Amino acid sequence: MSDVEIRDLHKCFGKLEVLRGIDFTVESGQVVCVIGPSGSGKSTLLRCVNLLERPTSGKVFVDGVELTDPDVDIDAARRRVGMVFQQFNLFPHLTALRNVTIAQERVLRRSRAEAESVARTDLARVGLADKADAYPAQLSGGQQQRVAIARALAMNPALMLFDEPTSALDPELVGDVLTVMRQLAEEGMTMLVVTHEMAFAREVADRVVFMDGGTIVEEGPPGQVIGAPRHERTRTFLRRVLNPTHVDTDGA
Amino acid sequence: MTVPGAEPAARARLSPRERQRISRGVQYAILVAAIVALALLADWPAIRQAFLNAEVAAEGLPELFTVALKNTVIYTFTGFALGFALGLLLALMRLSPVAPYRWIAAVYVEVFRGLPALVIFLMISALPLAFPSFWLPGGVYGMAALGLGLVSASYMAETFRAGIQAVPKGQMEAARSLGMPYMRAMISIVIPQAIRIVIPPLTNELVLLFKDSSLVLFLGVTAGQVELAKFGNDQSSTFASPTPILVSGITYLIITIPLGYLARRLEARRDGR
Numbered sequence: 001m002s003d004v005e006i007r008d009l010h011k012c013f014g015k016l017e018v019l020r021g022i023d024f025t026v027e028s029g030q031v032v033c034v035i036g037p038s039g040s041g042k043s044t045l046l047r048c049v050n051l052l053e054r055p056t057s058g059k060v061f062v063d064g065v066e067l068t069d070p071d072v073d074i075d076a077a078r079r080r081v082g083m084v085f086q087q088f089n090l091f092p093h094l095t096a097l098r099n100v101t102i103a104q105e106r107v108l109r110r111s112r113a114e115a116e117s118v119a120r121t122d123l124a125r126v127g128l129a130d131k132a133d134a135y136p137a138q139l140s141g142g143q144q145q146r147v148a149i150a151r152a153l154a155m156n157p158a159l160m161l162f163d164e165p166t167s168a169l170d171p172e173l174v175g176d177v178l179t180v181m182r183q184l185a186e187e188g189m190t191m192l193v194v195t196h197e198m199a200f201a202r203e204v205a206d207r208v209v210f211m212d213g214g215t216i217v218e219e220g221p222p223g224q225v226i227g228a229p230r231h232e233r234t235r236t237f238l239r240r241v242l243n244p245t246h247v248d249t250d251g252a
Numbered sequence: 253m254t255v256p257g258a259e260p261a262a263r264a265r266l267s268p269r270e271r272q273r274i275s276r277g278v279q280y281a282i283l284v285a286a287i288v289a290l291a292l293l294a295d296w297p298a299i300r301q302a303f304l305n306a307e308v309a310a311e312g313l314p315e316l317f318t319v320a321l322k323n324t325v326i327y328t329f330t331g332f333a334l335g336f337a338l339g340l341l342l343a344l345m346r347l348s349p350v351a352p353y354r355w356i357a358a359v360y361v362e363v364f365r366g367l368p369a370l371v372i373f374l375m376i377s378a379l380p381l382a383f384p385s386f387w388l389p390g391g392v393y394g395m396a397a398l399g400l401g402l403v404s405a406s407y408m409a410e411t412f413r414a415g416i417q418a419v420p421k422g423q424m425e426a427a428r429s430l431g432m433p434y435m436r437a438m439i440s441i442v443i444p445q446a447i448r449i450v451i452p453p454l455t456n457e458l459v460l461l462f463k464d465s466s467l468v469l470f471l472g473v474t475a476g477q478v479e480l481a482k483f484g485n486d487q488s489s490t491f492a493s494p495t496p497i498l499v500s501g502i503t504y505l506i507i508t509i510p511l512g513y514l515a516r517r518l519e520a521r522r523d524g525r
């Protein structure tokens with residue numbers, strides 16, 4: 001069974017067509033990494049999957065439910081999809097624990113005691129059991145991002161979306177977040193990850209999708225897309241990412 | 253250069269600093285002259301007798317505090333509470349995807365910001381005349397809260413709107429991505445942060461309301477319902493002395509100056525972070 005199915009997805013912002021017909025699926029328990037240059041529509045794709053952005057046309061199925069169906073209860077559907085943002089987006093007025101409990105209580109109607117017990121388990125899962133009472137401003141970027149992961153996990157999502165979860169982090173903090181994500185993947189979480197961490201994609205992803213200009217240029221196992229890309233655009237992109245100081249001559 | 257007749261040239265040669273020093277000196281001279289003139293011309297014993305009459309001032313105690321100040325505080329806080337609730341509602345309407353809500357809120361804000369508070373109080377005092385069955389809980393207290401609430405709601409609506417818009421968009425998105433409906437996300441996530449942002453302007457609004465509570469005197473109040481301004485005015489007629497008015501003025505300042513100071517401190521602390 002596929003957890004995510006996207007059919008002929010288009011998204012326009014006014015005259016700008018950012019997604020030009022995207023088709024792909026993520027099977028249950030799979031990790032799919034989306035790579036591509038800035039502005040290629042990666043974030044927009046992810047945001048269309050949980051309808052933070054309303055697709056212009058096309059269909060999105062998550063966990064068997066068509067989210068693009070106008071009659072679907074979008075709030076109920078979103079509960080099954082966790083999202084982790086580049087800028088963490090923790091609630092700054094709440095402690096780490098409260099960040100993780102508030103939606104459980106307000107949305108899933110769990111009792112305070114139950115929500116806190118779930119939250120403590122998930123904070124321990126991301127290695128932050130001792131930071132439950134800290135406010136986001138008192139945590140490092142890497143710790144904030146891990147709290148954000150715990151916050152999403154506490155809702156028991158069937159699918160986790162990650163939008164460049166390590167791009168806003170200092171290099172020495174990236175590892176902790178990737179470790180947590182690797183562990184999630186091993187536990188069998190279905191994940192759709194936009195990332196520039198090629199080593200992570202190579203090691204963890206079941207499939208890699210390369211996007212450029214609002215379309216999928218190529219996709220396949222990481223060994224192929226990252227290791228032996230077929231398309232020139234993929235090769236150019238990878239050269240830039242893997243060797244940023246290299247002056248690209250843009251020649252064959 | 254030192255020839256007296258070459259004065260314009262000499263003046264032109266003054267450095268900016270020298271020119272500033274001379275200008276400053278002239279300003280001090282004018283100030284001193286004004287103070288001396290005032291001290292010589294004013295009838296000090298008469299002024300002291302009129303404005304600083306301790307016996308008359310003592311006549312107002314303890315009612316100045318137990319009745320007048322107490323009522324001023326009651327009018328201010330009930331008006332503030334009503335304005336807060338209505339202002340928040342109007343701000344949410346202003347940001348609503350439903351266009352008519354936006355229009356209603358916009359019209360309300362324009363109308364009530366454009367009217368003098370006094371006109372609103374006169375309207376409210378006329379309501380029971382026009383509709384004999386008109387009834388508000390709390391009598392004068394209810395009417396005062398309504399008047400001050402209607403006036404302050406228009407200002408608070410704009411303040412809340414700015415505060416809500418100052419909360420980063422990612423906060424709403426994170427809340428929605430956790431399955432919270434729009435209103436739930438507003439109430440649990442966005443509004444608590446917006447209120448923190450608008451505490452300094454709301455404190456300023458409280459100062460304004462504290463002063464505007466004097467308009468309650470147009471609602472026709474009984475002796476037990478008087479606030480500071482009317483209390484001072486009534487005492488002043490009774491004793492044929494302006495001292496009580498000065499005393500109630502000072503009582504306002506005892507509250508408004510520290511509150512204004514607090515608002516500026518909160519603002520500095522917020523912006524400093």
Ligand SMILES: Nc1ncnc2c1ncn2[C@@H]1O[C@H](COP(=O)(O)OP(=O)(O)OP(=O)(O)O)[C@@H](O)[C@H]1O
Nearest residue numbers: 013016018036037038039040041042043044045164
């Ligand atoms: N809300 C919006 N309104 C208008 N244009 C938008 C909006 N969101 C994104 N875009 C545009 O859509 C295009 C794709 O944006 P998107 O954020 O999906 O790219 P991305 O692949 O995630 O890039 P990056 O790697 O920089 O995050 C960009 O040209 C961007 O300017």
Ligand SMILES: [Mg+2]
Nearest residue numbers: 042043044164
């Ligand atoms: Mg992006």
